[in-house]
Amino acid sequence: MVKKRRRLGEILVEWGAVTASGLAEALEHAKKEHLRVGEALVALGLADEEDVTKALAAQYDMDYVDLERQMVVPALMSEVPEDIIRRHLVLPISKEGNRLKVIITDPLDLETLDLLRFRLNSEIECSLASKTRLRAFIDRFVRPDLSIDEVVQTVDVARAEQEGDEDEKIDEDSAPVIRLVGMLITEAVKMRASDIHVEPMANRIRVRYRVDGVCRERDNIPKRMQGPVINRCKIMAGIDLAERRLPTDGRIRMTVATEDIDFRVSCLPGYHGESVVMRILRPDSARMGIEILGFERDDKERFDRIIRRPNGIFLVTGPTGSGKTTTLYAALNELNRPDRKIITAEDPVEYNFTGINQVQVNETIGLTFAAILRSMLRQAPNIILVGEIRDLAVAEVAIQAALTGHLVFSTLHTNDAPSAITRLIEMGVKPFLVASSVQAVMAQRLVRVICTECKQIDEDPDPKVMRMLGFTPEDLRGGTVYKGKGCNSCNGTGYRGRIGIFEMMEMTHALQELAMKSSSLGELRQAARATGMKSLLEDGRRKILNGITTPDELVRTTQVAELTAD
Numbered sequence: 001m002v003k004k005r006r007r008l009g010e011i012l013v014e015w016g017a018v019t020a021s022g023l024a025e026a027l028e029h030a031k032k033e034h035l036r037v038g039e040a041l042v043a044l045g046l047a048d049e050e051d052v053t054k055a056l057a058a059q060y061d062m063d064y065v066d067l068e069r070q071m072v073v074p075a076l077m078s079e080v081p082e083d084i085i086r087r088h089l090v091l092p093i094s095k096e097g098n099r100l101k102v103i104i105t106d107p108l109d110l111e112t113l114d115l116l117r118f119r120l121n122s123e124i125e126c127s128l129a130s131k132t133r134l135r136a137f138i139d140r141f142v143r144p145d146l147s148i149d150e151v152v153q154t155v156d157v158a159r160a161e162q163e164g165d166e167d168e169k170i171d172e173d174s175a176p177v178i179r180l181v182g183m184l185i186t187e188a189v190k191m192r193a194s195d196i197h198v199e200p201m202a203n204r205i206r207v208r209y210r211v212d213g214v215c216r217e218r219d220n221i222p223k224r225m226q227g228p229v230i231n232r233c234k235i236m237a238g239i240d241l242a243e244r245r246l247p248t249d250g251r252i253r254m255t256v257a258t259e260d261i262d263f264r265v266s267c268l269p270g271y272h273g274e275s276v277v278m279r280i281l282r283p284d285s286a287r288m289g290i291e292i293l294g295f296e297r298d299d300k301e302r303f304d305r306i307i308r309r310p311n312g313i314f315l316v317t318g319p320t321g322s323g324k325t326t327t328l329y330a331a332l333n334e335l336n337r338p339d340r341k342i343i344t345a346e347d348p349v350e351y352n353f354t355g356i357n358q359v360q361v362n363e364t365i366g367l368t369f370a371a372i373l374r375s376m377l378r379q380a381p382n383i384i385l386v387g388e389i390r391d392l393a394v395a396e397v398a399i400q401a402a403l404t405g406h407l408v409f410s411t412l413h414t415n416d417a418p419s420a421i422t423r424l425i426e427m428g429v430k431p432f433l434v435a436s437s438v439q440a441v442m443a444q445r446l447v448r449v450i451c452t453e454c455k456q457i458d459e460d461p462d463p464k465v466m467r468m469l470g471f472t473p474e475d476l477r478g479g480t481v482y483k484g485k486g487c488n489s490c491n492g493t494g495y496r497g498r499i500g501i502f503e504m505m506e507m508t509h510a511l512q513e514l515a516m517k518s519s520s521l522g523e524l525r526q527a528a529r530a531t532g533m534k535s536l537l538e539d540g541r542r543k544i545l546n547g548i549t550t551p552d553e554l555v556r557t558t559q560v561a562e563l564t565a566d
Helices: 008-015 020-033 037-043 049-059 082-088 110-120 131-141 148-161 175-190 223-237 297-307 324-335 369-377 392-403 418-427 431-437 463-468 473-477 509-516 521-530 536-545 551-557 560-565
Strands: 091-096 099-104 123-128 193-200 204-211 214-217 248-256 259-268 275-281 312-317 342-346 357-360 383-386 407-412 438-450 455-457 482-484 495-506
Touching (some): 008 020, 008 037, 008 049, 020 037, 049 123, 049 131, 091 131, 110 123, 175 204, 175 223, 175 248, 175 259, 175 275, 193 223, 204 223, 223 248, 223 275, 297 324, 297 438, 297 495, 312 418, 324 342, 324 383, 324 407, 324 438, 369 383, 383 392, 392 407, 392 418, 392 431, 407 418, 418 431, 418 438, 418 509, 418 521, 431 438, 431 509, 438 482, 463 551, 495 536, 495 551, 509 521
Parallel strands (some): 099 123, 312 407, 312 438, 342 357, 342 383
Antiparallel strands (some): 091 099, 193 275, 204 214, 438 495, 455 482
């Protein structure tokens, strides 16, 4: 006896996804507009499209696929024509023997299934996904543009067509090369990359995107296209093509997906040719609020209090790429009011702010940090930002500005907050000036955030890693460790986005006295910890137990010396 299939409306009412009265209204609307019940429910806003799709999967005994949460890799693109994929909304994902697994949106679309069986000579096994999410997935992941291989083939065809014509050649102005470089830039922006690396190797050109601080390799470009591709990048950035012996810099401004984006381009001569790095500068990233930098409540309160002081120096320390500039821009954005005058000296000026006077360093004409700082003081500013304290001359002028009633923000390249004091003294700044001018020092790093779409409890975190980070059984009883499984939203990495971990050191009387005595780094750190400073490691541990990042990520971004110091 054939089992009777349950009605879609009955399943949804049983699940509580729609009311009986809502179902009656949808049935009437479906009859009037010649729609299916599920379509009517979604059209009237009486049920969610995902709930309807799940009910359809249950009704026809099929697997439901959530394309926003489950990792799905399209397959057999060469066997299933793209026009069929897009027109019929069918996505092939794997093939085992003579059985093809596909994702569809309509279990009653027998015509498409028969077409696939005939074309591929295979049995079809179907899973179900919602129409909206499958269409978005196909638009994003199924041939969003020409692949690098297709562009290269286009170049080869053009070369063949031009054979024998000495006046014609494939160069940086050729359409395929222009399209290839544009495709790389667009793809990097869509992937949320911060940098694009085009690196000539012995027999290829390697292309990598830095996403959330980690380089990910893209397709390789054949060596024969090295000249045209690199020259195209230089033309877009306004860099002299003839200069190949010295490092050169330029900028590109483009609109990508309705967003105006600046690219800072650097060319560096290498053994196999010039290496090009494009830094992607998104205006919105510089205008982020303090509340989303990643501060815990106590550190945020201290940060808010420090940046509102009338004078003194506030230093942010950390290695390159640790988010120092973004933190200082967030502070300036908070303080940027009509009643305050703010001047910055930057090398280079990465983001433009309305209401802030920004000056670009140009050492070739003598416009150094120190020279700009001296001129700044005659402009009567309230707040000064110095991109980096690099030497004694800049440090002395910054300290003089702080002692004469200005609030000075700047950065230093040190591993932790207490090291900033010893670094300034080693530069040649007198200890009593350091003690009287520095108000606070904050060290920071960036850690990747667990993807919220595939976040799950880590049932068995690595005991060795947990010991390295100083976790005790009592710590783990009070919190849960999470990890990311990997999904389409995070491109299979388990992480999406980054957040800061911080080490905030305010200058107390005890620290000022130690600075006056040129005390050792160990003494400074011990005194800072005694007055409430939490280390980078401790802040990272809090973020692990709060489910923000993972133990592996904290080990990756925090130096072993810092781990053992605590």
